Amino acid sequence: MNRLVIVPAVLVLTLAGCSGEPDSASSGGEQKLTVLAASSLTEVFSGFASDFEADHDGVEVVLSFGSSTDLAESAADGAPGDVLATADQTSMQVAQDASVTAEDPLPFATNQLVIVTAPGNPEGISTLADLDGTTWVRCADDVPCGRVAVSLLDAQSVTAEPASLEADVKSTLEKVTSGEADAGLVYASDATAAGDAVDVVEIDGAEGALTTYFIAPLTQSKDSALAADWIDLVTSDDGEQSLVDAGFTLP
Template sequence: MKHALTALSLALVLPLAACGGDDTGGDATGAASGGGELTVLAASSLTDVFDELAGPFEEEHDADVTFSFGSSTDLAEQAADGAPGDVLATADEASMGIAEDAGVAGDVQAFATNVLTIVVPKGNPAGIESLDDLDGATWVRCADEVPCGKVALAVLDDNGVTAEPASLEEDVRSTLDKVVSGEADAGLVYATDAVAAADEVDAIEIPGADAELTSYYAAALEQAGDADLAADWVAWTTSDEGRSILRDAGFGTP
């Protein structure tokens, strides 16, 4: 059964990090590794689709997949410091680079893309129709240092928007939650987050947003307890079936 962990809980167990472990066989092409447990550290924008990906992967590999979702930057820094984890999946290349520079990331694979969009509470009570309407509205985005914040800054700059957000959130899911709860008139999130929350928000496309495309990267970690199982997960995200699940969730193919 899958379990979701917060980035905070992962940080709390950082001193327990261990490297290595007995491999159980298998290869990186999706063949079953013969059971085991897998911990995937993943960008919060992957929450729903990774839950979808886990089901068939667990069945095929007789394995239990656990996730820790959060800011790509935070998770990459924790992995670089040796935090427990088998796979790292980030929403930008720079965050994955933190793990690579620390020597803990294996072969890095690009597996999906995403674009920024505006979300508003269902029914759009504030009448937001474009980025220009953010001026004077209560709106939110991700903090500057995390991937969704970096791309938001780029999109806003591309469109000459200078309106200031009411708050800067730690990750894209926190941003989405402010809109879903009605605390914000609008938020800048990924298109896939709008798909996941379609019953609670309306999405407004940003023309030209694909000029600031977000790319996702995955790699098995040096401290993986089962290197083969970790490699299998990375391969699963780029397999035909894995990419089909990603497309259904609104992700693009790199």
């Protein structure tokens, strides 16, 4: 089931795997814009939503966050939505192959993996090889953060097995901040969002294994003009600065 989390001026739905779809009922706005977005975009897109609503009277933004793979598959199956934003091209291609992207997807941000640990880095982790012998976690192989992790681990011949494979990057981060894991591989933007709750260890070579985020309007959109306005906001100069401030880099 979807879990509704109310934040100022924004209604956020968090997807649990593939089981949920955005609620089609409006809770006050005359118009509604539904954005399906990778979980790593939670903080920055929530900020965009507040700005968007302030500039569009009577519009309610509904943000549905989850694994890019799950979101793209849901969109391909016709789930309600106006805009899709994924954490890699592979996920966006699922929507393209199903002909549910109304325009060519635009690259709008990049991200790289870092190691996060408990504050103080009690296990003394400084490289991927140091994960051996610790309780560490990463994303599952079939989601963007997992694909990047596998690429980095293979490139550095690291064979340490993770304690668990998580559905998305937020779940991975939660394992570390809750104390269930000594370390996790997450995006730099998620480490930025976590603040003092984690220590961050840069990964040698991570800048060569960036993931690129893509955004596109969906054919099932009920308001293509609003969808275009959202994409314009994300790709604007102010939008790019917000992404950089949140720990992303630009393509």
